[in-house]
Amino acid sequence: xxxxxxxxxxxxxxxxxxxxxxxxxxxxxxxxxxxxxxxxxxxxxxxxxxxxxxxxxxxxxxxxxxxxxxxxxxxxxxxxxxxxxxxxxxxxxxxxxxx
Amino acid sequence: xxxxxxxxxxxxxxxxxxxxxxxxxxxxxxxxxxxxxxxxxxxxxxxxxxxxxxxxxxxxxxxxxxxxxxxxxxxxxxxxxxxxxxxxxxxxxxxxxxxxxxxxxxxxxxxxxxxxxxxxxxxxxxxxxxxxxxxxxxxxxxxxxxxxxxxxxxxxxxxxxxxxxxxxxxxxxxxxxxxxxxxxxxxxxxxxxxxxxxxxxxxxxxxxxxxxxxxxxxxxxxxxxxxxxxxxxxxxxxxxxxxxxxxxxxxxxxxxxxxxxxxxxxxxxxxxxxxxxxxxxxxxxxxxxxxxxxxxxxxxxxxxxxxxxxxxxxxxxxxxxxxxxxxxxxxxxxxxxxxxxxxxxxxxxxxxxxxxxxxxxxxxxxxxxxxxxxxxxxxxxxxxxxxxxxxxxxxxxxxxxxxxxxxxxxxxxxxxxxxxxxxxxxxxxxxxxxxxxxxxxxxxxxxxxxxxxxxxxxxxx
Numbered sequence: 142x143x144x145x146x147x148x149x150x151x152x153x154x155x156x157x158x159x160x161x162x163x164x165x166x167x168x169x170x171x172x173x174x175x176x177x178x179x180x181x182x183x184x185x186x187x188x189x190x191x192x193x194x195x196x197x198x199x200x201x202x203x204x205x206x207x208x209x210x211x212x213x214x215x216x217x218x219x220x221x222x223x224x225x226x227x228x229x230x231x232x233x234x235x236x237x238x239x240x
Numbered sequence: 241x242x243x244x245x246x247x248x249x250x251x252x253x254x255x256x257x258x259x260x261x262x263x264x265x266x267x268x269x270x271x272x273x274x275x276x277x278x279x280x281x282x283x284x285x286x287x288x289x290x291x292x293x294x295x296x297x298x299x300x301x302x303x304x305x306x307x308x309x310x311x312x313x314x315x316x317x318x319x320x321x322x323x324x325x326x327x328x329x330x331x332x333x334x335x336x337x338x339x340x341x342x343x344x345x346x347x348x349x350x351x352x353x354x355x356x357x358x359x360x361x362x363x364x365x366x367x368x369x370x371x372x373x374x375x376x377x378x379x380x381x382x383x384x385x386x387x388x389x390x391x392x393x394x395x396x397x398x399x400x401x402x403x404x405x406x407x408x409x410x411x412x413x414x415x416x417x418x419x420x421x422x423x424x425x426x427x428x429x430x431x432x433x434x435x436x437x438x439x440x441x442x443x444x445x446x447x448x449x450x451x452x453x454x455x456x457x458x459x460x461x462x463x464x465x466x467x468x469x470x471x472x473x474x475x476x477x478x479x480x481x482x483x484x485x486x487x488x489x490x491x492x493x494x495x496x497x498x499x500x501x502x503x504x505x506x507x508x509x510x511x512x513x514x515x516x517x518x519x520x521x522x523x524x525x526x527x528x529x530x531x532x533x534x535x536x537x538x539x540x541x542x543x544x545x546x547x548x549x550x551x552x553x554x555x556x557x558x559x560x561x562x563x564x565x566x567x568x569x570x571x572x573x574x575x576x577x578x579x580x581x582x583x584x585x586x587x588x589x590x591x592x593x594x595x596x597x598x599x600x601x602x603x604x605x606x607x608x609x610x611x612x613x614x615x616x617x618x619x620x621x622x623x624x625x626x627x628x629x630x631x632x633x634x635x636x637x638x639x640x641x642x643x644x645x646x647x648x649x650x651x652x653x654x655x656x657x658x659x660x661x662x663x664x665x666x667x668x669x670x671x672x673x674x675x676x677x678x679x680x681x682x683x684x685x686x687x688x689x690x691x692x693x694x695x696x697x698x699x700x701x
Contacts, residue, residue, distance in 0.1 A: 150593060151621040152297040181297075183582070183591035183625040207276075207296045207622070 144201070144213040145191060151182040153202045153214060170220060171197050178214060195219050242343065242559045244268050244319050248312040249287065251323030252302060252623065253612035255534070257283035259321045262550035271315045273308060275301035277620040283612050289315050296622045302326045305333045312342055319343035319557055325624065328533040329356055345557045347510045347532050354507055355530040365527040368506035370499040373518070373526045375441035382422045385440060389418055392440045398422055400429035401437040408432060411443055444526055446678050447518040449473065450485050450492070452500035453541045455552055456509045459561045464497040465545050466571050468537055471679045472666070474589065479659065479682065480666065481537035481577045483544045486637055486675025489523040496525050503530065512538070512553050518679075536579070536629070539610060543575035543633040574637040576644050578667075581625040584657035586692045593621035597655035602647035606633040606640070609647075619656050627658060637675070641667055665690050 147153075155163040155178050165177045171191040178189045178200075191197070195217040202214045246269040249259045256272060260283055263270035272287035277296035284290045291311035294301035301307065303326055312320050320342050322328035334349035346352070355361045366372050376388040378401050389396060389412075398421055400408030410425050412418050422438065430436035448471040456462035469485035470478045485493070500515035507530075514535050516528040538549045547569070555563070583589045599615040611628035613619070619627060630647050634640030645667045648660055666672050669690065671681070682690070 149621065152299075182593065182621045183623065185591050205297055205299055 142198075143193070143195070143217045143219075145177065145189065145197075145215040145217055147180055147189065147208050147210060147212050147214055149180055149182050149187060150208060150210045151180040151187075153204070153206045153208045154179040154181065154186075155200065155204050165197050167197060167199055169197055171195060171217070180208065189214065191217065193217070242557075244343065244554060244558045246271060246288075246315070246317045246319075247345070247554070248273065248308070248315065248317035248320045248342075249283075249323070250302070250308045250320050250327055251325070252278055252281070252283070253626065254610045254629065255323040255536075255612075257286065257612050258550055258610060259323060260286050262548065262554060263321075265548075266551060266554050268554065271311070271317050273302070273311045275622070277618075277622050281612065282614050282617070291315060296620065298326065298622060302623075305330070305336055308333075309336060309340055309342070312337075313340065317342065319345055321345040321553070322533065324533050324536060329531070331356065343557050345511065345553050347513065348508065351507050351509055352532045355532050361529055362527070364507060365503055365530075368499075368503045370503050370515075370527045371495075371525055373441050373444055373528075376439050378437045378439055380426070380437055382419050385422050385438070386415065386418055388440055389415060393442050395443040395445070397441045397443050398425045398438055399441055400425065400433055401435065401439055444518045444520060446680070447520050447526075448485070448488075448676065449478075449516065449528075449679050450488065450496055450519045450525075451514050451516040451535075452497050453535075453538070453549070454500050454504045454509065454513050454515065455547075455549070455556070455562060456504050456511065456513070457556045457562045458510055458559055460505075461562045461565070462501050462504045462509065463562060463564070463566045463569060464501050465541050465547060465549075465569060467493060467496060468540055470537060471677050472672070472682050473679055474682050474686065478537065479579055480663070480672075481540050482637075482640075483540040483575050484571050486574075488519065488676075492519050492523040492525050499525065499527065503527070511556050512549050521678075536626070537577050539608060539629060539631040540575040540577045543606075543608070543631060544571045544573055545569055546572065573633055573635045574640040575631060575633045576637075576640050577629050577631045578644060578648070578663040579626060579659065580628040580630060580651070580653070580663070581659045582619045582627045582656045583625050583659055585659055585662040585686075586657075591621070591625045592657040593619050594656040595619070596653065598652050599654075600650070600652035601628065602630065602650035604643070604646065606643050607647050608632070627653070627656070630663075638673075641673060661692070662690065665692075 175191050176188040180187045198218050199216045247263050248271045249256050260270040269288040272284040272290040273293045274284045275296050293307040327333040331349045331353040334344045337344040379385045395413045398410045412421050426436040450467050452467050453465040467485050468483045470481045472480035496517050514531045518526045582592050596617050601609040608631040632643040648664050
C-alpha cells in the first residue's frame, strides 16, 4: 500500500470544478502523470498527479478539506498483473481473446 | 438617520483592520469574525468582540453567509461591512442581511445583481449614456456574425455570453479568420459553459485601465473622487495603482468621471463604488464594469483627495448625506500604491505561504502601509496572497515615486517570497516612470526589461 501526498498546503478538491465529476472514483486505476485532485493555494489551483500506476483504493481527504504539506490524500495499491477490468475472472475465456 | 453602534466586519487581513480602525475613529464598535487559520490575528485582537465562524477554507468561514449573519446577530451588530472579495458582491448576502434587519454597508442588493451580470451591466451602462466597447448582441449563427462584424470592426473579440473572468475569449484579426474561430468558440462555450451563445466586441488595444471612484448617499447625491490608473497588470491582476492617472488626456478624464457619476445615478447607487474604463491612446473611453464595493487600491484616492472612503461608507450607511459636494473635491499631489504579494515573480508568480520570520514596514512623510500582518505571523495558503499595500504620496508624481523607492528599500520581509524586488525594478524603470503605460506593458516587460537579474532568487522561493 502506497499513498499520494500533497506537495503544498491548501484546500483539497477531487473535481476540476464544483459542477463536474471527480477526476477519479475510488477503486479506479490511475496512470503515472494522471491528475487525481487539486490543491488550492492562495487562489491558485495546482494539480496533484499520480506518480506511479496503480488502483486508487481510497481518498483520505474530502472535497474542500484543509490539507497540510506532505499529508496523505489517497491510498494507491499496485495493480495485480493481468487483473485489469476483471474480478478474479481467471478462467474466463473472454479475457484471453486479445490480439 | 440610523446611527450605527456596532459593525460586523465580514472580512480578514488588511481590509478588516482598515474597517476596524475606521469604526473606532467614528466611535463605532467593531466585531471581527475569523476562521481557524486566523485565530489570534492582529485585526481580530483589535476588534471589540470576535466570533469564530468556521474552518480555514473560505467556503467554510468567510464565504458562509449563514455563519457570518449568525455572528452578527449573536454579537448584537446593527450593520455588516463586507470589505472586498468574499461576500462583498454577493446579492444574496446583501439581501439576507437586510432581511435580518442589518444594514449592509454597500449598495442595495438589486444594484449588486444588476452590475454583477456582465452583459446586463453593459446594456445598463449603454442606456445611461455611458460609452461601451462597440459590440453585437447574442449570436449563434456564423453568417449573422460575419454581418455584425462589419459594424463592430476588426480586430475583435469573440466572447462567450455565459463566460466571465477572462475565460471564453478569442481574438480575431480579420474577416478571413472569423468563421473558423466562431465555430470553435461556439463549441468550446457549449462544452465549458453549457451555452454556445457568443457575442462580438471590438478589441480595444493599447488601452489603459482607468477607473473612477464614486460616492453616493441615500439622499440622491453622487460625486466622483477622480480617477486611478491601474494599467500595470499581470493576467488581469493589478500590481501598481496611481492617482491621478499620469499623462491622461484631459478630455478623456472629463468624459470618464462624468460617465461614472451618470451611471451611479442611473442605477440608484449607494455607498462607495468604482467604474472601470478602458482608455485608448486616441482618448476614447469605454466602460468595462462597475465594482460595487470598496477596492483594494482605494488608499491612493484617499491620499490625493484627503477623503477617508471607509469613514464615508459608514456615514452613508447611517443615512447621513454627503458632507461635501463635487466642487469641494480636488486632487492634491500624486500617490502610488504597490502591492506586496506573497508570490515569487522569479517562479511564475507561484504563491509562497509561510511564516513571516521578519517583517519591518517603512515610514516617513507620505508613506502609508496597510497590512493585516505583523512579524512572526503565518501567511496561510487559504486566502489571497496580498501581504501589504505600500502607498506613497508626494507633492508631485516624481516625489511619490521617489518615496516609494525609499519605502521599498526599508521594507524587510523574510520567510516568504514577495513581489518587492519586482516593484523595485519597476519603480526604477524609465518607461514606467515616464507614465502612461498600457495594460499589456507589464506582461511584455516581464519577459525582458523587468526580468530578474540572473542569480537573484528568493531564499525561500
